[in-house]
Amino acid sequence: MTLNKAKSRDIIDSSILKLSKMDSGHPEIFISIQGEGIFAGTPCVFVRLAACNLSCTWCDTKYTWDWKNFEYTDHVITLDHNSIYTIIEEYKQKHVVITGGEPLLQQEALMPLITSLSKNNYVIEIETNGTIDPVKPLLKMVNQWNISPKLNNSGNPKDKHCELEILTKYKSHPNAYLKFVIVERQDITEAIKIAESAGFPANRLILMPEGTKGPDLIDKSGWLSDYCTKNGLRYSSRLHVLLWQGVRGK
Numbered sequence: 500m501t502l503n504k505a506k507s508r509d510i511i512d513s514s515i516l517k518l519s520k521m522d523s524g525h526p527e528i529f530i531s532i533q534g535e536g537i538f539a540g541t542p543c544v545f546v547r548l549a550a551c552n553l554s555c556t557w558c559d560t561k562y563t564w565d566w567k568n569f570e571y572t573d574h575v576i577t578l579d580h581n582s583i584y585t586i587i588e589e590y591k592q593k594h595v596v597i598t599g600g601e602p603l604l605q606q607e608a609l610m611p612l613i614t615s616l617s618k619n620n621y622v623i624e625i626e627t628n629g630t631i632d633p634v635k636p637l638l639k640m641v642n643q644w645n646i647s648p649k650l651n652n653s654g655n656p657k658d659k660h661c662e663l664e665i666l667t668k669y670k671s672h673p674n675a676y677l678k679f680v681i682v683e684r685q686d687i688t689e690a691i692k693i694a695e696s697a698g699f700p701a702n703r704l705i706l707m708p709e710g711t712k713g714p715d716l717i718d719k720s721g722w723l724s725d726y727c728t729k730n731g732l733r734y735s736s737r738l739h740v741l742l743w744q745g746v747r748g749k
């Protein structure tokens with residue numbers, strides 16, 4: 500199957516959700532600490548959805564979308580929203596992070612789950628690449644938007660990795676933050692330009708070093724955190740990488 504055909508299949512609307520499947524056969528729903536962004540350090544339940552519309556070269560969750568190198572049926576499981584809610588509830592932790600892949604590919608199917616979580620006073624974060632227009636009810640119900648627009652360093656086609664018009668829609672949400680993955684110093688200028696063009700204030704811009712192993716991350720952390728300190732910008736580490744070296748399900 501070609502990648503494009505697989506992606507077309509992924510974005511077909513459905514009343515059930517496609518989640519990442521662990522080697523154990525269970526859906527990738529787990530408790531951990533948030534490793535990135537303004538809630539870094541907070542204990543959360545993570546729900547990892549399958550499929551993505553981009554293909555970043557440094558992506559650390561390629562098993563959610565790269566059907567050239569990962570077998571779809573080994574890595575995707577379907578579940579209805581009630582089953583997902585039940586699993587989340589068992590963790591007894593009222594903070595949920597919906598991540599991926601790209602969760603908004605399944606935003607219609609996500610609505611019942613988000614509605615249940617919202618009604619039951621969960622804090623809900625969604626991590627998105629910012630290329631898919633969020634439907635209004637979802638935009639309102641989600642407490643925290645972690646939007647990670649991609650830069651040239653991601654290796655995606657230039658006309659696909661960043662959608663300014665869509666990013667602009669998030670700027671009025673008080674808890675929408677732009678978080679950029681920085682590989683080289685030159686990426687910083689590109690990130691700031693995008694944030695300014697989308698009308699985001701500097702205090703809702705986060706710069707985060709790329710790295711899926713502790714040493715890579717630490718190499719970039721020094722110069723990037725220095726830059727943030729000198730320029731009054733937020734810096735984010737990737738605590739899960741430092742703690743668990745990118746082990747899946749942690």
Ligand code: SF4
Pocket residue numbers: 551552553554555557558559560561599600601628
């Ligand atoms: S947008 Fe996120 S999930 Fe999709 S390829 Fe890029 S890093 Fe991976």
